[in-house]
Amino acid sequence: MPTILISVFQLGEKRPKPRKRVKKSKEVQGGEDGGEAGPPKKRRKRQLKPEPEYIISDVERKESTFKGRLGYACLNTVLRNKRPASESVFCSRTCRIDSINKNGLDWVKDLGRQNVRDLITMIQWNEDNGIQxxxxxxxxxxxxxxxxxxYSLEYCADLLKEAGDLAKRYGxxxxxxPGQFTQLGSPRDAVRxxxxRELNYHCQMLDxxxxxxxxVMVVHGGGTYGDKTAALDRLKQTVTEQLLPHVRARLVLENDEMCYNAEELLPLCEELDVPLVFDYHHDMLNPSSIPPSEIITRADAIWKRRRIRPKQHISEPRPGAVTLMERRAHADRCETLPVDLPDDMDxxxxxKDKEQAVFHLYRIYGLAPVIHANLRPSDPNPSKETKGRKSNKRTAQSMAAQLNDSNEISNLQDNGDELADGTPVGDSSDIDVSGLLANCATSASQSQAQAQDPIESPPGNRRSKRVRNNRS
Known part of the structure; x- marks a missing residue:
């Protein structure tokens, strides 16, 4: 009978743990001959990838008598995408309330300092590239x-003055x-x-x-809340009774694509002596019964009377956009200057392409020279889909509920806003306004029908045919 050997460890005894080999530190370890160790090895730095060579396509040249200035909003894509990330330049570092509670208000204020420092860099870059x-x-x-x-911005007064002085020196x-949640005509006192407060903050920054x-500070007319006349009356009351004179002096209104067209805001602007910013894209989606040329003439009279240089907005729908919700989202670039554009307009x-969209129009119309090294190619396959955060119906309703209670949500919506760690927050142009501004529609069914068939124009609107043609 063969002998069976049984290990003592099979009988229930615990196997002793193997001794761990302790690696001596470089200071203790000696050389091969037992002498002193050499200097510690330096960690190899990651080599930066060279800047790619961009292929910039030619543009179709067009003629224009326009001699005004073109601008862009908030974010510079060349500076934002600099590598390494520590050299990235942007002015929209933000945070959430949880971060304020955790890190304290001084930490939040330091984000503001960083934003202003980067603003100074952006202003200088704009000057070097012909953008004013x-x-x-x-x-x-x-x-x-x-x-x-x-909080007050006085703590950052010196830096703000430095940025303002630089902009003033260059002209x-x-x-x-301010964001779409700045609702001056809301029926709720808390929202108004x-x-x-939002306008006071923007005004102090500019001051x-x-x-x-x-x-100027541009805001939309806001929601209709089922009664446009009553909403505009509340807006008028807020402007005349709650805004301080120096804040009101910077206020201008803009026509929007959902609630108030230019024709509906113009009488109020003329009455309050508040300038009107004419948006061509919004006018295409929410047209007036009078032509843009007449609206611009009346609007410019207010600007002239106030001795403020007029400004307008231009954008285009994304390729392939069909419904109203799709057509309101901004394209990466604009291909054409408006027909009714005055020659000296800002x-x-x-x-979406920010300063690249300005360069694109510079090249098309020969408006200004461009530095080739700062050109970036456009997306070769643009679509109607946007890269910003999407809002389904439930999310939109939740955000709208927050709007009713506080102004917190507006701190997370702006072109190019990012959290302190660089995480993009989203773009206000990508929010589903049918949910957020549900008061613009008289009912959910009407809103859905409008989204499915945006061709339908208000009765008696003689410009509806032109809008239909623009969709084809």
């Missing part, structure tokens, strides 16, 4: 207008565009109060920079 018109990000100072966490125009009267180009 810039919209400042609303997130320069995160939550500065918040009811609980808000650049700086403006702002939040809107007033501390020493920006003159051309530094024109804000609202496009």
């Amino acid at each position: 018109f810039l919209r400042l990000s609303s997130e320069m100072f995160p939550f500065a207008s918040h009811e609980k966490h808000g 650049h125009r700086l403006t702002t565009h 109060g939040a809107a007033v 501390l920079m020493g920006v003159g009267v051309d530094g 024109l804000m180009v609202e496009a």
Whole structure:
């Protein structure tokens, strides 16, 4: 019978743990001959990838008598995409309230300092590249207008003055565009109060920079809340009774694509002596019964009376867009200047490619020389889909509910806004307005029908045929 050997470890005894080999530190280890160790090895630095060679396509040249200035909004794509990431330049570092509670208000204020420092870099870059018109990000100072966490910008007065002095030296125009949650005509006192605080914040930023009267703050008419007349009356009351004179002096209104067209805002602007910013894209989607040339003439009379240089907005729908929700999203670039554009206008180009969209129009119309090294190719396969955050119906309703209670949500919506770690927050142009501004439609069914068939125009609108042709 063969002998069976049984290990003691099979009988229940624990196997002793193997001894770990302790690696001596470089300071203790000696050389091969037992002498002193040499210097520690340096970690190899990751080599930066060389800047790619971009292939820039030719453009179809067009003629224009336009001699005004083109500008872009908030974010510079060349500076934002610099590598390494530590050298990236942008002015929209923001955060969430949880981060404020965790890190404290001084940490939030430091984000503002970083944003202003990068703004100075952007202004200099714009000057070097022939761009003299810039919209400042609303997130320069995160939550500065918040009811609980808000703060004064006096702590950053010196840096703001430095940025403003640089822009003034070069003759650049700086403006702002508070978000769509700035609702001056809301039926809720809390929402109107939040809107007033938001305008106060933007005004203080421009004042501390020493920006003159051309530094306007652009807001939309807001929601209709089922009664346009009553909503406009509340807007008028807010402007005349709640805005301080120096804040009201910077306020201008803009026609939008959902609620108020230019014809509906123009009488109020003339009555309050508040300038009107004419948006060509919005006018295409939500047209007036009078032609743009007449609206622009009447609007320019207000600008002239106020001795403020007029400004307008231009953008185009994304390729393949059909429904109203799709057509309202901005294309990467614009291909054509508007027919009714005055020759001396300041024109804000609202496009996804930011400064590249300005360069694109420079090249098409020969408006200004461009530095080839700063050109970037356009997306060869653009689509109607946007890269921003999407909002389904439930999310939109949740965001709208937050709007009713506070102004917090506006701190997360702006062209190019990002969290402090560089995470993009989203783009306000990609939000489903049918959910967020549900009060613009009289019912959910009407809103859905409008999205399915955006060709339908208001009765008696003689420009509806032109809108239909533009969709084909």
